[in-house]
Amino acid sequence: MSKVIVSKDKCKQCGYCVKHCPKQAISFSADFNSSGFKYAVVDDSKCIACGMCYTTCPDGVFEITE
Amino acid sequence: MGDMVKGNIAMGEAAIRAGMHIYCGYPITPSSEVMEYLSWRAQEAGRQFIQAANEGEAMYMVYGAASIGSRVLTASSGLGISLKQEGVTYMAAADYPAVMINVCRYGDGLGSLESGQTDYKRETRGGGNGDYRNIVLSPSTVQEAVDLVYLAFDLSEKYRNIVVILTEGALGQMMEDCDYPPMKEVPYYDWAFDGKYTHGPYPSQMAVDLHAKGIKNNEKRAAITENEQRWEAVGVEDAEYVLFAYGIPGRVVLGIVDELRKKGEKVGIIRPISLWPFPQKAFDSINKNVKGFISVETADSGQMLEDVALYAKKKGFGNVPCYFISSPPGVPKSKFVLENFEAIKAGKVKEVF
Amino acid sequence: MAKGKKVPEKILRQVPFCPGCGHGIIVRLMMECIEELGYNDNVLIGKPVGCASLLDNALAVDTFTGAHGRNGASMTTIKRLKPDMLVVSYQGDGDAYNIGFSETMNAAYRNEKFTVITINNGNFGMTGGQMAWTSMPGQVTATSVNGRNVELSGMPIRVPEMIASSFDTAYVARGSLFTPAEIKKTKSYIKKAMQAQIDGVGHSLVEVLSPCPTNWGLTPLASMERIVNELVPYFPLGEIKNKGGK
Structure with a gap:
């Protein structure tokens, strides 16, 4: 079962993943990461591990496990 | 050959x-x-x-x-x-x-x-x-x-x-x-x-x-x-005047010094081969009572002359006047260099440094 | 069917580009292609002067510190002396098309067998968003505060088209990043460009229309919209030239 791992401290809150997630599974956190950004949070119940977030992310926030 | x-x-x-x-x-x-x-x-x-x-x-x-x-x-x-x-x-x-x-x-x-x-x-x-x-x-x-x-x-x-x-x-x-x-x-x-x-x-x-x-x-x-200092020196140990010249002027001045020394004149040459580092060690064998340093260059202004003056100061020759002979474009003519040298010796030319 | 996806191991650290900057995506695509082609241990990347200077110490591959715009010249001798090495010049549009126009064009003119990736974000990002030759008519930049006046400064330059139409090179394409599909297409262009080099076909160049939210004064998402609405009509996407493999 594939899974998305989020490195929240790399996130710069650009929003590309939120826009392009086909399942609307990504939203921004309420709190801030170590760089002061609201970071991407993945709703595992909606996520299908398609990798769109990995593809669109400029900052290497996402890893999709095998 | x-x-x-x-x-x-x-x-x-x-x-x-x-x-x-x-x-x-x-x-x-x-x-x-x-x-x-x-x-x-x-x-x-x-x-x-x-x-x-x-x-x-x-x-x-x-x-x-x-x-x-x-x-x-x-x-x-x-x-x-x-x-x-x-x-x-x-x-x-x-x-x-x-x-x-x-x-x-x-x-x-x-x-x-x-x-x-x-x-x-x-x-x-x-x-x-x-x-x-x-x-x-x-x-x-x-x-x-x-x-x-x-x-x-x-x-x-x-x-x-x-x-x-x-x-x-x-x-x-x-x-x-x-x-x-x-x-x-x-x-x-x-x-x-x-x-x-x-x-x-x-x-x-x-x-x-x-x-x-x-x-x-x-x-x-x-x-x-x-x-890496490299140079050729002739006659500097007893020289009253030491000429500095590199490259083509170096070989012209070598000839002039050779001729003058045959006539008994106490003149020497340092021909720098390394320009940086400037051959400051060459000063170590120069006659302590030298009367002047003369830079001969195919240039309008004395460019190497500034190094000659700088290292003369460093090597304890700070009071020795430094003169410049500006040779026009081309290969320096021996006659031209000689005439200028005679003028310097005769006190007709003011030192630069 | 889901496959694992992980940032290539040759990317050592996150590069401090601005939020939403396209560089991060393009660098990852480049490193993915190098890895997938099996060149992780036989590659040299030419780094430019500009925002991509931030790549310092970020990639675990030999990275040449190019002089302003001059990588077209430096990559030439590296590739000629090391013909089996994959040589990739990663340059911004200011670097490759303004200050390095001569070197970029001369390398393409000679059909030097290395790959150029140019990041076209329509301004000089690193120095604070001044006008580039790629800036659009009317675009407000730090050196065109009333909007670019093309009567005085010329129309935006399309170097890929110039190279494709004038020189006998192997591969020229232009991609962008505004959807996952476009990102995947851009990756395929970069990979084909590298393959053209590996096959010895000739010079290859891929330009990528990339967002610069900071200097455009737009959000990252609005920057992507600008690319779709304003840039793509002038800088058409797709393969411009593909000579094919040997």
Whole structure:
């Protein structure tokens, strides 16, 4: 079962993943990461591990496990 | 006795024999024969040659070639070398070796096609932005040009520093006997990029502690200054006047000194072969009661003269007047130099320093 | 069917580009292609002067510190002396098309067998968003505060088309990043460009229309919209030239 791992401290809150997630599974956190950004949070119940977030992310926030 | 060879061609062949892997350049009088010769000779010897779109591009090609550890040569003249200076200072920042021949033409800007020594300041002070120095070697015969080009590649690698061969149009264009050194095949240097990231993130110019690197560079420059001073001296031990001249004027003045000494005049010459480092050790054998130092240069203003005065001060000759003889474009005439020397001796010329 | 996806191991650290900057995506695509082609241990990347200077110490591959715009010249000798090495010049549009126009064009003119990736974000990002030759008519930049006046400064430059139409090179394409599909297409262009080099066909160049939210004064998402609405009509996407493999 594939899974998305989020490195929240790399996130710069650009929003590309939120826009392009086909399942609307990504939203921004309420709190801030170590760089002061609201970071991407993945709703595992909606996520299908398609990798769109990995593809669109400029900052290497996402890893999709095998 | 070797063959009669034109200076520019002899330097090209010397580079091949020193194991040069690639030549990158752009033609300019009076240096063009270096690249004309190498355009076919490099290929014949299994080396590479590339004609760039301009001198600047040629230098960035040199920069690339040096980064993978090849022996690389470029040649140009006067303003062509000016165009290269951005690449030169990048190479200095990266501690990359290369050999650059300047077959100097006289003057500012476009200058003239006549032989000159007006690039002394730029070559010995670095030429581009920053603190670096190039090693500068200047021959006065075709044979010496061959020997210095051959040596230059080794020095360049030893210190990871650009070596400039500063010669003049007259030497590049004239033919003399010369013997060539043996042919060397040299592998690419192993400190360089090999595509495998063997040496890690190097050179990383923005991320390094520039001041710490600068201090290390000072140590390198001190080592070069200590080890690489080269000069020829005649008659300085008892000289009342010591003339300083390098390159073609060096050999003219050698002849003059020889003649004068035969007549019993106490005159000597120091002919610097390394211009940076300036051969300050040559002052150690000069007569302590010397009356004057005279720099003879094919230039409007005394460029080497400033170094003569600086090192005279350092070596305890701070009160000895330093004079300048400005020889017009071309090869200095013995008569002209002699007349000027007599005028200085007679007190008709004011010292510069 | 889901496959694992992980940032290539040769990217050592996150590069401090601005939020939403396209560089991060393009660098990852480049490193993915190098890895997938099996060149992780036989590659040299030419780094430019500009925002991509931030790549210092970020990639665990040999990275040449180029002089302003001059990598077209430096990559030339590296590739000629090391013909089996994959040589990739990563440059911004200011670096490759303004200050390095001569070197970029001369390398393509000689059909030097290396790959150029140019990041076209329509301004000089690193120095604070000044006008580039790629800036659009009317675009407000730090040196065109009333909008770019093309009467005085010329129309935006399309270097890929110039190279494709004038020189005998192997591969030229232009991609962008505004959807996952476009990102995947851009990756395929970069991979084909590298393959053209590996096959010895000739010079290859891929331009990528990339957002610069900071200097455009737009959000990352609005920057992507600008690319779709304003840039793509002038800078058409797709393969411009593909000579094919040997």
